[in-house]
Amino acid sequence: MCQYSSQDGFANDWHLVHLGSRAVGGAGLILLEATAVSPEGRITPDDLGIWKDEHLPELKRIVSFLEANGSVAGIQLAHAGRKASHRAPWKGGNALHPGEEGAWTTVAPSAIPFQEGGITPVALDQEGIRKVLADFKAAAARALEAGFKVVEIHGAHGYLLHEFFSPLSNHRTDAYGASFENRVRLLLEVVDSVQEVWPAEYPLFVRISATDWTPDGWNEEDSVALARLLKEKGVDLIDTSTGGNVPKVRIPVGPGYQVRFAEKIKKEAQIMTGAVGMITTAQEAEEIISSGQADVVLLARELLRDPYFPLRAAKQLGVELEWPAQYQRARD
Numbered sequence: 001m002c003q004y005s006s007q008d009g010f011a012n013d014w015h016l017v018h019l020g021s022r023a024v025g026g027a028g029l030i031l032l033e034a035t036a037v038s039p040e041g042r043i044t045p046d047d048l049g050i051w052k053d054e055h056l057p058e059l060k061r062i063v064s065f066l067e068a069n070g071s072v073a074g075i076q077l078a079h080a081g082r083k084a085s086h087r088a089p090w091k092g093g094n095a096l097h098p099g100e101e102g103a104w105t106t107v108a109p110s111a112i113p114f115q116e117g118g119i120t121p122v123a124l125d126q127e128g129i130r131k132v133l134a135d136f137k138a139a140a141a142r143a144l145e146a147g148f149k150v151v152e153i154h155g156a157h158g159y160l161l162h163e164f165f166s167p168l169s170n171h172r173t174d175a176y177g178a179s180f181e182n183r184v185r186l187l188l189e190v191v192d193s194v195q196e197v198w199p200a201e202y203p204l205f206v207r208i209s210a211t212d213w214t215p216d217g218w219n220e221e222d223s224v225a226l227a228r229l230l231k232e233k234g235v236d237l238i239d240t241s242t243g244g245n246v247p248k249v250r251i252p253v254g255p256g257y258q259v260r261f262a263e264k265i266k267k268e269a270q271i272m273t274g275a276v277g278m279i280t281t282a283q284e285a286e287e288i289i290s291s292g293q294a295d296v297v298l299l300a301r302e303l304l305r306d307p308y309f310p311l312r313a314a315k316q317l318g319v320e321l322e323w324p325a326q327y328q329r330a331r332d
Contacts, residue, residue: 001300002033002043004088009036009049011058019062022303023069024324026310030071031298032062034078034154037139038131041079041160044088045102050075050139056146063147069324074150076207077139077194079132081160082108082121082169095119108163109170109177109186115247129176129186132160137193144198151198152205153190157244161187162209165226166218166245184226191233205274206230207239210261213249220261227269237272238265239298256284263293274298282313 005014015032022030036042036049049055063073084106085096095118096103107128108121124132136153143151155161163169164176165183172178176185191206198204210223227238240262243251251257258277266273275294278301279285285297303309314321323331 001304002047004044004046004090006046006048009039009042009047009051009055011048011055011062015048015058016062016065020065020069021307023066023071024327025303025306025308026314026321026323027071027299027303028310029074029150029296030066031074031076031150031152032148034076034080034159035139037077037079037135040084040104040107041081041135042084043080043159044086044091045096046088047080050077050142050146051135053142056142059142059146059148067147070322072150073148074152074203074205075143075146075148076152076154077136077143078154079135079160080106081158081163082106082112082114082119083158085119108160109172112169112171114158123172132186133189133193136190137197140194141197144202150203150205151194152207152239153187153194154207155187155190156207156209156239156241158209158246159244161190162218162245165222166212168212168214168217169245180222180225184229187226188229188233191230191235195234200234203236204234205237205239206235207241209242209244210240210258210265211242212245213243213251214246217246220264223261224265224268227265227271231269231271235271237274237296238262238269239274239276240265240294241276254278255280256288259288259293266292266294272296276300282316285313286317 036047038051066073085104106121107124111120111123113120164186170177170183210220212218242258255278259275262273262275272295274296275288276298280302288294
């Protein structure tokens with residue numbers, strides 16, 4: 001979950017305490033928030049970043065603490081595309097207009113604003129695409145240097161890579177537009193770029209939105225086809241979310257409402273998947289795994305509410321989980 005608590009992309013004590021609490025709370029894998037691969041790839045000026053070497057010391061500090069407390073440290077590499085250059089949610093969440101302090105030029109596959117009256121992005125040219133590929137590669141190399149053991153490429157929620165593969169936001173007519181094969185090209189090339197520096201023995205995840213929830217948009221059949229291509233590339237797991245590329249769509253939100261997409265991709269593409277979305281109880285998570293709907297349950301909001309959810313869940317499910325020595329008195 002984005003914390004919008006950085007300056008110039010730097011992690012700080014907030015991130016250490018926030019993430020460290022989840023390690024102390026028993027989380028097996030901790031994925032850092034959407035971390036910008038370039039300054040223009042930030043959602044807000046307050047986003048975490050990994051676009052320069054100076055970001056590494058604080059990230060190494062966080063990784064060290066997570067591992068010392070039993071968690072695997074992962075990081076989500078992201079570029080916000082046309083959804084960049086916004087204020088943080090509690091600062092209004094609105095777009096920063098050109099000329100405003102802190103604003104920057106946004107980029108996308110096509111010059112189409114995210115919403116009516118929004119800022120029109122600049123369509124990426126070939127040089128811009130090459131820069132995106134280089135930025136993801138450099139970010140993955142820095143992630144490795146910082147000690148992360150899992151990298152997740154963020155291709156969901158209407159950010160740059162999702163914008164490319166959805167026909168609603170990609171109106172290009174070159175090698176990166178029109179056909180399905182062309183629209184997914186940039187994501188596949190990003191995977192290639194990351195794999196040039198990311199060790200094969202370390203997991204590589206890709207997060208996608210399995211549907212745009214709107215007619216003529218990206219859909220679950222497209223997602224299965226993409227997942228098959230990603231499996232051929234050596235991607236280990238599809239983190240399966242939905243939506244985010246079209247404003248004001250009606251989404252049938254409810255407990256576990258996105259799990260069926262993870263299940264479909266897992267079964268039809270024969271690739272591991274992660275389930276997300278309003279999974280709030282130990283029983284719900286256990287059912288997803290035991291029934292084979294997904295291979296991993298990834299929690300976000302529930303872990304904001306309760307950093308110690310994994311410890312509580314283990315107790316509810318009758319599983320022996322090691323508690324921090326400092327917390328033993330509260331175990332029973």
